[in-house]
Amino acid sequence: MNKIDGNYVGLQEKLKIDCEKCSALCCVALFCSRTDGFPANKDAGIPCKHIKNDFRCDIHSKLVSKKMRGCLAYDCFGAGQKVTQLYPFGVDWKSNPNQADEIFQVFMIVFQLHQMEWYLIEALSLAVDEHLKSDIMELISQDEQMTAQRPDEILRLDVDSYRQNVNQTLKKVSEEITTSHSGCVKDFFGKDFKRANLDGRDFSMSLMIAANLEGCSLRHASFLGADMRDANIKNTDLSQCAFLTQMQINSAKGNGNTKLPQNLLLPDSWKELGA
Ligand code: SF4
Ligand code: SF4
Structure with a gap:
């Protein structure tokens, strides 16, 4: 497989989760079910009962022994820490309940954009055709610009159109290598x-x-x-x-x-x- 430019390796590093810098967004914003390996059934927007005051998980060290497969498997592509830091220090879903829904919506959008960026960076390492590579770089640049915006701007993004372009491009790369x-x-x-x-x-x-x-x-x-x-x-x-x-x-x-x-x-x- 091709090597990718160091800048893109750096971008992919940013898409790795850093739960220490996050306000446990996945543990609140997402719907969870016991059958999928979470501690209890809960609706989206309801905090898991295991979130501590400092947003850490009070059963983190026992997730394996308790077979919490859903908790262990989840990966937000770095959307959690990104969105937590989009807001000023002290503004979070717990201290600002009026803003909680907005924060969760922004999290879901950034999650999708980060996931697509992850795939695009990998696609860049795989693509052979120079035009295809250039299309991928353009899409990565658009993704970076979208996630650099303010929360209110992120909420107005046309993610569906962008996703269509990404899907078409990824399909071409997949066809090229398989x-x-x-x-x-x-x-x-x-x-x-x-x-x-x-x-x-x-x-x-x-x-x-x-x-x-x-x-x-x-x-x-x-x-x-x-x-x-x-x-x-x-x-x-x-x-x-x-x-x-x-x-x-x-x-x-x-x-x-x-x-x-x-x-x-x-x-x-x-x-x-x-x-
Ligand atoms: S949203 Fe992401 S960074 Fe935040 S706690 Fe969940 S996995 Fe960790
Ligand atoms: S058990 Fe821990 S990791 Fe799992 S949803 Fe609850 S707080 Fe999050």
């Missing part, structure tokens, strides 16, 4: 791929829930938007896969022998797990 394109959602729920050679396969938007990918060869396979919950990626080399996100990895089942692309982290709870 060798099989079906163009429709594929259902591989629970499928056992049995150490298959899946090099160049396009799993974009596929349902990979509980699929067994252990030991498969996955060079240049694309997982753009695939649902990876409980997919078995133990002892599997995903280092050359395209469009994987931290949330997909966190929701899958790996171990200390799972190899990931450079921009993703092995979940702590996997590190002691061997074959």
